[in-house]
Amino acid sequence: MAAEGRTLNFNVGVLGHVDSGKTALARALSTTASTAAFDKNPQSRERGVTLDLGFSSFAAPAPQHLRAGGCHELQVTLVDCPGHASLIRTIIGGAQIIDLMMLVIDVTKGMQTQSAECLVIGEIACQKMVVVLNKIDLLAEGKRQAAIEKMTKKMQKTLENTKFRGSPIISVAAKPGGPEAPETCATEGISELIELLKSQTYLPTRDPSGPFLMAVDHCFSIKGQGTVMTGTILSGSVSLNDNVEIPALKVTRKVKTMQMFHKPVCSAMQGDRLGLCVTQFDPKLLERGLVCTPESLSTIHAAIISLKKIPYFRGSLHTKAKFHITVGHETVMGKVTFFGPSADNSDEEPQENCFDFGKEYLYQEEYLCSDSKSSEDQENKQGAERQLPKQQWALLEFEKPVTCPKRCLVIGSKLDTDIHANTCRLAFHGLLMEGLMDKNYAETFLPKLKMYKLKHKEGQVERGNDDYSVIGRALFKKETNIQIFVGLKVKLSTGEDGVIEGSFGQSGKFKIRLPNGLHPSTKQLLLPSSKKKSKTGKGESTAREDERKVDSEPVLISLCFKRYVFDPQKKMIQS
Ligand SMILES: Nc1nc2c(ncn2[C@@H]2O[C@H](COP(=O)(O)OP(=O)(O)OP(=O)(O)O)[C@@H](O)[C@H]2O)c(=O)[nH]1
Numbered sequence: 001m002a003a004e005g006r007t008l009n010f011n012v013g014v015l016g017h018v019d020s021g022k023t024a025l026a027r028a029l030s031t032t033a034s035t036a037a038f039d040k041n042p043q044s045r046e047r048g049v050t051l052d053l054g055f056s057s058f059a060a061p062a063p064q065h066l067r068a069g070g071c072h073e074l075q076v077t078l079v080d081c082p083g084h085a086s087l088i089r090t091i092i093g094g095a096q097i098i099d100l101m102m103l104v105i106d107v108t109k110g111m112q113t114q115s116a117e118c119l120v121i122g123e124i125a126c127q128k129m130v131v132v133l134n135k136i137d138l139l140a141e142g143k144r145q146a147a148i149e150k151m152t153k154k155m156q157k158t159l160e161n162t163k164f165r166g167s168p169i170i171s172v173a174a175k176p177g178g179p180e181a182p183e184t185c186a187t188e189g190i191s192e193l194i195e196l197l198k199s200q201t202y203l204p205t206r207d208p209s210g211p212f213l214m215a216v217d218h219c220f221s222i223k224g225q226g227t228v229m230t231g232t233i234l235s236g237s238v239s240l241n242d243n244v245e246i247p248a249l250k251v252t253r254k255v256k257t258m259q260m261f262h263k264p265v266c267s268a269m270q271g272d273r274l275g276l277c278v279t280q281f282d283p284k285l286l287e288r289g290l291v292c293t294p295e296s297l298s299t300i301h302a303a304i305i306s307l308k309k310i311p312y313f314r315g316s317l318h319t320k321a322k323f324h325i326t327v328g329h330e331t332v333m334g335k336v337t338f339f340g341p342s343a344d345n346s347d348e349e350p351q352e353n354c355f356d357f358g359k360e361y362l363y364q365e366e367y368l369c370s371d372s373k374s375s376e377d378q379e380n381k382q383g384a385e386r387q388l389p390k391q392q393w394a395l396l397e398f399e400k401p402v403t404c405p406k407r408c409l410v411i412g413s414k415l416d417t418d419i420h421a422n423t424c425r426l427a428f429h430g431l432l433m434e435g436l437m438d439k440n441y442a443e444t445f446l447p448k449l450k451m452y453k454l455k456h457k458e459g460q461v462e463r464g465n466d467d468y469s470v471i472g473r474a475l476f477k478k479e480t481n482i483q484i485f486v487g488l489k490v491k492l493s494t495g496e497d498g499v500i501e502g503s504f505g506q507s508g509k510f511k512i513r514l515p516n517g518l519h520p521s522t523k524q525l526l527l528p529s530s531k532k533k534s535k536t537g538k539g540e541s542t543a544r545e546d547e548r549k550v551d552s553e554p555v556l557i558s559l560c561f562k563r564y565v566f567d568p569q570k571k572m573i574q575s
């Protein structure tokens with residue numbers, strides 16, 4: 001192997017709006033490539049392992065810039081992404097394996113809803129992109145060049161605000177004449193695209209450490225040998241005789257043989273496309289799925305993620321709302337609870353790698369973002385109090401358990417949105433910080449999550465009782481058990497600090513003890529006669545107004561406390 005150099009498997013995702021010609025393009029690429037002159041090795045033409053629908057590949061001698069890195073053969077695996085709902089899963093599933101994304105645009109239509117969604121996914125999951133303007137044969141002959149240039153400019157502008165600014169844009173006709181045209185009809189621009197793809201390849205960082213995880217896209221059995229799973233290694237590495245687990249079937253099997261590029265190998269690692277032959281199991285039970293180091297995946301019922309809203313998502317993100325949540329390779333419905341740093345930690349720098357259970361967190365009714373405000377407004381000093389936290393989290397509670405790797409990518413979307421509604425269905429993306437494996441997490445785990453709500457109640461002083469106590473009202477409902485509030489501190493709008501001493505008579509009234517007594521001025525305010533005294537005025541209108549103000553403005557009582565959302569005792573806490 002060493003003498004002939006390495007073969008690099010480079011994974012290219014083919015994404016785009018429905019009918020933009022992704023499948024046609026993948027087909028044109030693999031056909032053109034395999035019949036092209038550079039494919040001298042007859043062995044590399046034939047397909048050793050049957051590739052599942054959506055996967056195709058072509059081989060080529062490695063371009064010069066890869067040779068320097070010790071790689072002599074290049075295999076490009078095209079991951080042709082199918083329709084909408086499954087698209088999101090496929091991409092997230094392959095997020096770690098797609099080294100480059102081809103965004104296919106129907107040149108007669110330009111950016112469409114799903115093209116935009118693909119761009120969003122690309123921004124989350126991919127590093128590099130090539131835009132392919134397809135169907136140029138549909139442009140009127142005489143105006144073709146001008147139309148291509150116009151669309152190219154438009155696309156450049158679209159990419160301007162993304163991390164793909166300046167990505168190459170190329171125009172092709174993958175299937176000139178459309179579905180009715182004979183298969184032999186000559187394609188346009190495909191060889192140029194292959195050259196472009198080759199020039200865009202790079203030596204991806206592949207990490208053999210950590211648990212082995214492979215996304216299986218095809219599974220079949222070979223008589224007398226075992227069951228073969230083909231797929232792409234998402235993380236870690238695997239060697240002959242390793243035990244691997246198929247979590248969906250809850251079985252463990254031994255690796256008997258392995259093949260890469262039709263050749264037997266003893267080990268393989270992240271990014272490789274592999275055929276893995278293990279001791280027999282019924283291949284029908286696993287069409288697509290995962291195979292991994294035993295017990296390296298966990299099945300979780302809920303999760304804590306760190307997340308960001310996808311700016312193109314027009315809806316708001318409300319606590320208690322339900323989303324389709326893609327966790328690793330599975331998509332389930334889940335309920336979301338948003339939270340952010342506590343008031344004292346709001347300035348803290350984001351922690352991407354861990355979630356600190358020692359800290360306190362502030363419950364949020366919704367994800368906080370600057371959407372509705374202009375960015376100018378945000379910079380404005382006046383907007384300082386609305387300053388956004390640097391990091392926000394969510395608790396996800398799944399309708400059914402999901403099996404996923406640690407730290408996997410999480411995407412929340414509204415897949416039930418009408419696909420013709422022309423809106424981005426992807427709502428947020430994040431990283432799994434903590435998976436909750438216990439089915440009874442609500443009792444066993446959530447109480448450890450110190451997420452609190454700040455509560456503020458306001459009432460009024462009805463009258464003074466004596467120099468050291470007043471009677472309050474309107475702070476509680478009639479039926480509230482005031483007993484549980486006894487001992488809590490309150491503050492009067494006139495400045496005095498007090499403590500709730502107990503209920504007073506019926507109808508929710510209560511007594512407040514003021515350890516430092518009432519201010520003389522407050523006493524004056526609360527005098528029952530103060531209302532009547534006001535008729536003695538000397539005609540000064542301002543004085544009268546003042547008095548009227550006094551009459552109409554009662555002394556307010558404010559009660560502030562915090563309560564941990566998951567505290568089973570619902571204790572009220574004051575600092
Ligand atoms: N005229 C013309 N038609 C094309 C071209 N490429 C694809 N088509 C046609 O466009 C239609 C859609 O092509 P597909 O390759 O199935 O598109 P897709 O993007 O894979 O579609 P989905 O997988 O359903 O999202 C088919 O009828 C193709 O024949 C092209 O270059 N020119």
Ligand SMILES: [Mg+2]
Pocket residue numbers: 022023024080081082
């Ligand atoms: Mg297709």
